[in-house]
Amino acid sequence: MSSFQLSAQKRVAQGSSASRRLRRAGKVPGIIYGGGQAPEVIELDHNQLYQGLRKEAFHSSVLNIDLEGKTEQVLLRDFQVHAYKPLALHVDFQRVDAAQRLHQKVPLHFVNGDLAPGVKLSGGQIAHVLAELEISCLPTDLPAFIEVDLKNLAVGESLHISQLTLPQGVTALLHHGDQPVVSCIVKKGGASGETSEEPAASPAA
Secondary structure, three states, X not given: OOXXXXXXXXXXXXXXXXXXXXXXXXXXXXXXXXXXXXXXXXXXXXXXXXXXXXXXXXXXXXXXXXXXXXXXXXXXXXXXXXXXXXXXXXXXXXXXXXXXXXXXXXXXEEEOHHHOHHHHXXXXXXXXXXXXXXXXXXXXXXXXXXXXXXXXXXXXXXXXXXHOOOOOOOEEOOOOOOOEEEEEEEOOOOHHHOOOOOOOOOOOO
């Protein structure tokens, strides 16, 4: 579990006009909900939040929010950014209960692709099928990412979710069955694609 820290204040004024004033003051409106408690509307420092949003682990970690002296442990659930400016416009957080398992998508990190026999010996290429995996675990067991080792992947083979080595306490959620995560395929124009039909002769004039 990562140790991202944010500071926030309770937000009194609400509505679109109040939100615009907050943004002009370098703040971002947000909300904390869930955990059997009433939703809490908040405001956060824009630069602190935006720097967090730029980090991959921020999106899949339990975050600590200091809300006027009270620490809230939350997950990032939604956020909006400006279409073309580096501006965060709104953010949603969900409270987590340390005793209850949570469902969260975490990114997959692929390693040793250049050592895979299918690449090194057979001239294949790695084809990524999934970029993230939905898991279930306690908040204290939540990984920032899951590593996928490709060092034994041969050409024509795939690694499926069930073949991944997951951290202790982490379970993959198989909503769509035991999907392939990554495959090693023959490059276009490679050995398996070199045979082709002779072009048809042009009809006589």
